[in-house]
Amino acid sequence: MPVCIRLLWTAPAYSNPVAPVGDPALTVPAAVVPVMDQWMRDTYVMTGPDGYYYMTGTTATPGRTFPAGRVHCWDYNDGLYLWRSKNMQQWEPMGRIWSFDKDAAAWQQKGKALEPGAMSPNKDLLDSFYRAVWAPELHYIKSKKKWLLIACINGGIGSFVLESTSGKPEGPYRNIKGNMYKAIFPNIDLSLFEDDNGEVYLIGHNHFIARMNKELSDVAEPFRKLEETPYPQEPYIEGVFITRHEGRYQLLQTIWSVKKADGTFSYLRNDKNKQDSLYSYDVVVAEADNIYGPYGPRYAAILQGGHNNIFKDLNGYWWSTTFFNPRGIMGTKFTVTCRPGLVPVKWTDGKLRPDAGRAATFYDALKSN
Structure with missing residues (x-):
């Protein structure tokens, strides 16, 4: 008779603090502009x-x-x-x-x-x-x-x-x-x-x-x-928001990335070190089966789209808000800042991501109007 062995999954002690700055699949699409002045x-x-x-x-x-x-x-x-x-x-x-x-x-x-x-x-x-x-x-x-x-x-x-x-x-x-x-x-x-x-x-x-x-x-x-899977040293985190997707609680938070001496980016910001220049204002997500947690490892979801909320439109499509934060090195790319914007987003393999295709369609229509 075969023996059935159940493997118990244990969450890692810490979330990975590496910030994937430069990944176009995670960055607010270039098509996104303010929806009003x-x-x-x-x-x-x-x-x-x-x-x-x-x-x-x-x-x-x-x-x-x-x-x-x-x-x-x-x-x-x-x-x-x-x-x-x-x-x-x-x-x-x-x-x-x-x-x-x-x-x-x-x-x-x-x-x-x-x-x-x-x-x-x-x-x-x-x-x-x-x-x-x-x-x-x-x-x-x-x-x-x-x-x-x-x-x-x-x-x-x-x-x-x-x-x-x-x-x-x-x-x-x-x-x-x-x-x-x-x-x-x-x-x-x-x-x-x-x-x-x-x-x-x-x-x-x-x-x-x-x-x-x-x-x-x-x-x-x-x-x-909340019970969370933290970073090895928790940085300053803000903009907390919770929603549900496919029955699981999604915890969205906003964290600044900083550039390290070796050219990589990290969410382990040292507030006492003035050499740490703020780089991008990013949304990270963790999920759980219980609203109080424990929430699993955080992952970067929307780079430069921080202090947001996500919502479904009347047709069931997901969106995220943004405001073109002028602070941080990535913020210098915005020609207009501190204005309301909308980022179409999607769930890919269970993870939240910007939807560049829908963004292009939506903002092409906005320009024509």
Whole structure:
């Protein structure tokens, strides 16, 4: 009688930190250009239940610039803005849907004073403190038929969750109970994920997760660390996002690559070494069978497309957002930066990749319009 032996697969202790910079199959295709002329970072797009695509992101107060004429949002902006589209090519502005002055709670309005002696480039009263809202995400919670808006405040203030009181994506929005008086998460770049069973999770910057309660008014458990396969020394990682593909949880994160002395590239950035020049702003992906992990080895998915989200369009095709980050050596190739862009992506042998063919078709049509 033959003997059946079951082999147990054990994940390696660490992910491979080699960054495949220069691989054209992984780099944002050259055809990808801004879909509209709006200064934006951290672009976020989702497919609404009403047949519209909705876009938001980190924006700057209209007309506010550095003395050199460059738009900025680092220390101060005035709120959250929204756009919608039927085809992802022409975008209709829906205006400011949440503002510091009209909608923020006291703790959100307060901001944080600049360090003694520090001065923002504009050198005016508004720049004496941090009060900018960053990295918004718009989510439609199918199981509750509710719109939630997530964002964070700079200066170490933290992240928060808002709910639409009208049942519409444009709001108006109010704080949920869990962050009425303080941040629901004490760091930046909060994200959200609704599972197939209707459970909703908040995903926090630097590898944290917490399930929300049934009412979506607060977290139902403390934030805890995701179980991951780290790099040998973890670098700074941001832009966390979770989705599902073929039944498995996909954890997307953003990491800067650096060029090493031997000409190769690595994700092991030494923040104390000024000789490490930031090179590319990359999306890496890991997957797991359980939302809390353990997540397997990370792999590079979209080079120079960092702080993104991915979503399916109405026809079932996958897309990723991008914003043409001007920082880093690869960022110098962009003729226009800090603008919203869309990258068609696909799954090849179970791994996320840019789709250059669909990118060419989509942006040829955009040019003709």
